Amino acid sequence: MWRNLALLFFLCTCGRAQVALAQHQDIDFSAEVSKARTFINSTVEYSLVLRNAQGTDLVPPAFRDFIVLRGPSRAMGTTIINGVGSSHLTHSWLLQPKRVGELTIETATIVAAGRTYRANSKTVEVLPVDAGAAALAPDDFLRAELSTDTAYVGQQIILDLNLYSTTNVISRNLMQEPDFAGFFSQPRRQYDGRPRTVIENGREYQRRTLGSLALFPTKSGRIRIDPYRMVLGTVRYRNSSTFSRRFTEQIPLNTDTLYVEVKELPQPRPADFSGAVGSYRLDVQADRDQLTTDDALTLRIIVTGEGDIERLDAFPPVSDKDWDIYDPVILQEELLDSPSGMLGRKIFEYKVVPKRAGQYDLRPGLTYFDVDSNRYVTNAPAVFPITVTGGTGQATYEIDTLSEEAAKLVLLPVRDLPAGRSYGSATASRFYYWLLFLLPLLGAGGALAWQAYRARQAGRDPAEVARARAAQAATQRLKGAKVHLDAVAPRPFYDAVEGALFGYLRDRFNLSVAKLNRRNVSATLRDAGADAALAERYDRLLQRCEMALYAGQDQADDLADTYRAARELIVDTERQVE
The missing domain is CATH 1.20.120 (Four Helix Bundle (Hemerythrin (Met), subunit A))
Structure with a gap:
């Protein structure tokens, strides 16, 4: 009995310890700053965020190199994603730097769930104010930014349309966008459109991504991307001696003309090159590992990667020396949006039939041009040991090859005509003879009627x-x-x-x-x-x-x-x- 009680006490203690450990693993305490670079006359927001706990005894940094303009302010919130809830407690300060240089905000501590948590330190780069450069910089400007300006045919390029603004923008009207001749373009929705504080031309701007595209070059050479044109509505104030009047100013903006240098793929290309360009992953499934020469093996190959999936051609998954390979069925071909770019997915289903019995180690592989290493690579992730035994010679499968054999010309022997029949015919007395005779006249009438109809259509507004x-x-x-x-x-x-x-x-x-x-x-x-x-x-x-x-x-x-x-x-x- 005492042994059982001791075992029960041990299990309860371990269970509580595991629950407490899991709770502590979910608790997080971190420091965040609104911007990593700022000017000496600007401000930065510093926040301490405690997640999944209620904290006490907060010890904030000393802020030796900053002037505290506001804070601490406290905010609490709860987030539920896929049925899993999380909470956060945030303490914030508004700071102004005292000097130029790399300024470090030291660590902070807080007590939560009986333990002391320490937040990370943060570094802010403070720059001097260049009044001359800032005076020449525009209040707002539009920029189309490419992930790269040199690429291969079929390589994915991300184009982001970014607005840099210092004013209160209340409207945006896109007046003109490029036609992207020489590219296959695909709009993206999973991009980060949150405003970010950046420093450009000696000024602080709020940068916001207004749109994003995935571009795939379809030809080589120097391809031009024409400017975007937009009209921006911003709030302005006109001051007089007695009052200030608020009005909306319409500001035309446009991006610069961009050029992309597109190169052909290097020569010589491998004999088994699939046509794919980018970075790809292969997933292969086989329906069995034992069969006879009367059976067909089904291979399902899923190809996923960052590239133009339409350029990916069917490729032989096994050696044609040992297997009869039939044309695959494309089960799926699609482009999927992701935060990093467009992902293409293509699913092939192959039927292969062994030519002879034996042991085979199948390793289907995809050969593509990898844009990171600038070389042709082969991805063959798995080996499938297949055992083939002799069959009866009677196929147990059906494969529609959609092929038709040409009819052979066969000369039939000459036969005598039956009694009462003779060569020649009285076709002039038959109906179809006159029908064939009148057919050209009917065709001419139809052509005239069609021309009249086309003329009436051409005259319509x-x-x-x-x-x-x-x-x-x-x-x-x-x-x-x-x-x-x-x-x-x-x-x-x-x-x-x-x-x-x-x-x-x-x-x-x-x-x-x-x-x-x-x-x-x-x-x-x-x-x-x-x-x-x-x-x-x-x-x-x-x-x-x-x-x-x-x-x-x-x-x-x-x-x-x-x-x-x-x-x-x-x-x-x-x-x-x-």
Whole structure:
């Protein structure tokens, strides 16, 4: 009995110790600064963040090289991600540096869950103020930034459109964007759009990424990227002797013209080169490890990588000396967005049949051009030992090769005609003879009718043709939204709805891309004779799409209502606008 009690006490003690250890492992205490570089006349925010605990006895740094302008201020919060909750307690100070140089903020301590935690030290680089350079620097500017300006054909390049501002920006209207001739372009959504404080040209700017693209060069040479053009709305104040008046200033901005030097892949290329360029990973699955010469082995190969997945061709997974290799089936080909760039994925399914019995070590490999090492590499991650035994000669598989054998020419022997038959025929008395005789005349009449129809179509007003096609085009676009609605994919759904509405309005009213924004849409509808309620419905629905795409309000419970509202908008527009 005493032995059992001792064992029970030991297990309870160990369990409590493990729970306490797990709790301590989740607790984190760290220091953060709002910017790593600043000017002597600027400020920096310093924060101490305690996660998953309630702390006491906080001992902050001494701040010897800084003037404390405000603080400490305290804030608490809770975050729930995938059903797992976490809490944080933040103490913040607003600091102004006393001198120029590398200034160090020492460590801080706090007591949580019976233990003392120490936060890391932080270093801030303080720069002198160059009044001359700062006076010449613009208040706001737009810059298109490339991840690299030299690449190979098919290599992924990330282009970020960044806005640098020192003013209070209240509106942004993109007037023109490049056509990216010579590239396959793919918009990205998983990029960091949070504002960051950076130092450029002797001034502090808030840098915000407005958009991001993945570009894949399709040809070699020096490829030009034309500028983006944008109109920025900023808040200004005009002071007089008696009052200050607030107004909005429209500032035109544009990026510089960029050039990318694109090179062809080095020669000679390996015989088994798949055409892929970038960095790739291979995952191979085999359906069995034992079979006979009557069986077919199924290999499923999943290729994932940062590159143009469409350039990846089918490649032989095994040696054709020992195996008959049939053309693969492409089960999936897609581009996936990620914070680091676009990821391509392609899934092949091969059927291979052994030519003879034996032991085989299969090692399917992908040969591609690696842009990091600038050389051709082969990725063969796994070896599959396969045992093949002799069969009966009767195949147990069916493979549709989609091939047809050419019919052989066979000369038949001459035979005598049956009694009562003779050579020759009275075709002139048959119906099909006259049908063939009149066929050219019918064809000529049809050609004349077709030319008359084409002439009438060519004489139609282009605007009328565009309006006639608008509803049909919008219906086609909403089909894409219906697919995402059925799959309950909120972000792609709202993206498709917004694109369908803007595309319909562009075709219906002959609008340019630069005028496709909510304010211009309302004005265009009113000018066309639509009532104010219709314009307001467009504004509400487009605002709903923007909130879902850019503010994270992409709930899945109102997708059906949004889809129905988009369809009704298009129908009501056709009824009201002539």
